[in-house]
Amino acid sequence: MIILSEHQVARVQAHLARAGLNEQLSTELLDHLCCAIEARMTTGESFDQALSETLKSWPIRQLRDLQKTINFTTKTKPMLYRASAAIALVAGICLLSPFTSVDHSAPLALDHHDHSSDYAADYSRFDPPTASPIAGVDMKAALSSGFGMRKHPLTKRTTLHRGIDLKAKVGTPVQATAPGKVIYAGEDGNYGITVRILHEDGYVTAYCHLSKHVVERGDRVILGQEIAAVGTTGQSLGPHLHYEVLKDDVPVNPLALVD
Amino acid sequence: MYSKELIKGTLRTVVLRLLDQEGRLYGYQMNKRVEDLSDGRYTLTEGALYPLLHKLVKDGLLTTETEKVNGRARRYYSITEAGRAAATSRREEFRSFLLTMQTLLDLKPEKT
Incomplete structure (x- = not known):
């Protein structure tokens, strides 16, 4: 495996510098071009040959x-x-x-x-989702299982409960807790029928064990829009809504956002 | 090599699926992997790949981290849970799209 010397890398960098790219992109492309040159050299080309062939497909204008x-x-x-x-x-x-x-x-x-x-x-600024996923129902009043470590009612193992469970009858409408874009709507293993909405600032909300969804992937939704109905699909013991809020992919307690 | 239009329309699905399977890759590696898997028929042009990667990061479907490798900074992309969900649903959509196209274009499986 050929690895470019510091001097050789500097020559590639000199080419990129002429395009006046921002630092992050320039660093990323430097690595990309170096990898491409190394791959060419592995097949027997000299550095100068590989450099000029690789840069041919990367003119300054294209970089800009x-x-x-x-x-x-x-x-x-x-x-x-x-x-x-x-x-x-x-x-x-x-x-x-x-x-x-x-x-x-x-x-x-x-x-x-x-x-x-x-x-x-x-x-x-985007405010984190604080509304209740069930219209007119206070999350704390309907809470049947909170966020955090708990013994799973079916598997009996102590695991992190990634969201909260809200008591509700089958068919109760479920609403979006903040504006966003539907990134998933459908069957999702243990979660049953699930809707996931991507919001700004890295927030994602998930609504699980639904009986049906009335929005589709790609739909834009507004706060309070009806998106689904409560059910008991997937790994569930009875009708309830499992509601998750993720910030940058990490589950957070939806109730903590309200306070 | 396939036409630009076909690649443009499927790039996001391919990149998400690739990262869903591999977990973590850098730009050149994705390029290489796709080229190898497709016998050189599906080529990710860098001009399309990097704007897409940056957009997916912005949308919360991917995250990045930079590491020093062989003395150079290398930017790795990893898939988030939202990204995985998107990868699955895009793949499913494409599956049914293929079936539709098969009917629309009256494609019969080639005899070997």
Whole structure:
């Protein structure tokens, strides 16, 4: 296995540097190009040969285009989406606000406490899901099994209960606890019929043991939208809703978010 | 080699499935793996692969970590649970898509 020397890596880096890429992408592509060159050299090419062949398919312009594409898909698009949501929210608040028609000095008074910047930040920040997945039912009141280590009622083993169980009759409507996009809707082993919603800021909510789902993968949902009905599918002892909140893939206690 | 359109439409499904199976890979490795598995007929162009990877990270389907390997920084991608769910449902969707195409295009299995 051939490994490029520091000097050789520097020559590849010099090519990338001409494209003026950001550091993260430049580092990533450096590794990629070096791997490609090493693979060519393994087949018998000299370093110079492998370098020029590899760089042929990576002209400077293409490198710049790549960075533009990445920036567009990961930054501009979501920013446009968020900006339009923020504008809609501000417009809504202005319309409903009692201050707008009564006294224009009132909202200005807030500025004295220097809250203005906090408010601006709040519009773009995503609040963690705090609503109850069953409309009109308090999560604490309907709780039959909480979050955390517990002895599993079926397997009798002590494991982490990744969500909370809420008592409910079969067919009770289940609602989305925050706006987001459905990333899974269907049968999922022990979880039974499951709906998973991806929210902003790395939050995912999961609704399990359902009797049916009324949204499909790819659907956008709003807070309070009906997505499914309570059931007892999968590994379940009776009708209930198993509700999970994940933050960056780690289960968190949904009740802790409410407090 | 397959046409750009076909690859573009299936890239996300392929990358998610690959990571679902392997758990953790870096960009060049994905490229190589897919090329080997498809006998060079399915080629991930870097111009499409990296924007997709960065987008999937942003969407919470993948996470990354950087390690020093052979003196170079290497960025590994791992799949999250949300990513696994997406991989499964995309794969299922493609399965039924294949069946539909078989009917639409009247494809009969080739005799050997």
